[in-house]
Amino acid sequence: MRHRLLQSSRLLLSCCLLLLSMPSFAAAIPTAGEFPPPVALGKTLPGEVVDLQQRRGKVVIMTFWASWCGPCMRELPVLAHMQRVVGKDALEVIAVNWDEPRAQVVDFARRNRKLALEYVLDSKGKAAAAYGVKAIPLMFVLDQEGRINTVHQGYSEESLPGILEQVLALLPEHVRMRPSQNANTDGGG
Numbered sequence: 001m002r003h004r005l006l007q008s009s010r011l012l013l014s015c016c017l018l019l020l021s022m023p024s025f026a027a028a029i030p031t032a033g034e035f036p037p038p039v040a041l042g043k044t045l046p047g048e049v050v051d052l053q054q055r056r057g058k059v060v061i062m063t064f065w066a067s068w069c070g071p072c073m074r075e076l077p078v079l080a081h082m083q084r085v086v087g088k089d090a091l092e093v094i095a096v097n098w099d100e101p102r103a104q105v106v107d108f109a110r111r112n113r114k115l116a117l118e119y120v121l122d123s124k125g126k127a128a129a130a131y132g133v134k135a136i137p138l139m140f141v142l143d144q145e146g147r148i149n150t151v152h153q154g155y156s157e158e159s160l161p162g163i164l165e166q167v168l169a170l171l172p173e174h175v176r177m178r179p180s181q182n183a184n185t186d187g188g189g
Helices: 002-021 070-086 102-111 126-130 157-170 173-177
Strands: 042-044 059-065 091-097 118-121 138-142 148-153
Touching (some): 059 070, 070 091, 070 157
Antiparallel strands (some): 059 138
8 A cells, every 4th residue: 555655656746747847838928128939920811921020120019819809809990090090011910810710710801801900810829829828919019120119918998098109109200200191091890
C-alpha cells in the first residue's frame, strides 16, 4: 500500500511539473512600446495573408472582434468612420475575427458593406494566442513604425475621445491638416 501511495505521489508530481513546463495557450497581451508579435494575423476574405510589416508607414488600428460581441458591434462602425475620415492611405483598420466560421464572417461583411474594413480570419487562432486574446474587443493602435502605441481592452463611448486623440497624434501633420475624406458620410452599418 505504501509503495502504491509513493508511486501515485511521484506520478502526480511529474504531471504537475509537466503542466508547469508547458507554454500557456495565450501569451501575455503585448504592451505599448513593443513591436507586435511576429505572426501573420490570418487571411483576408479573398485569401491574402495579412502581415503588419507591410503596413508600415501608416497608423494601423487592429482589433479582435466577433459578430456575437455587442461592444465589438458598437466599436467597428466607429473605427470604420475614423478610417474613412482620415483616409486609408494614412490610417488602416484591420478587424481580426476571433474564432468564428468563415461563412459567418463573410455574411457579416456582406451585410455591413459600409464599414469597408479589412476583415481577417484567424482560423487557427495563432494571432489570438500570440496577442493574448482572452476577451474582446481588444484593440491595438500601431504607429507608423509598426510599434504598439496603445492597447485598449473592451469598449466604451467615454473612451472614444481619448482614442481619437491618440490616433490623431500619431498621424503626420500634413494628414491632420488636410480636409477630411468623405467626412459627410455616416459611420453606421
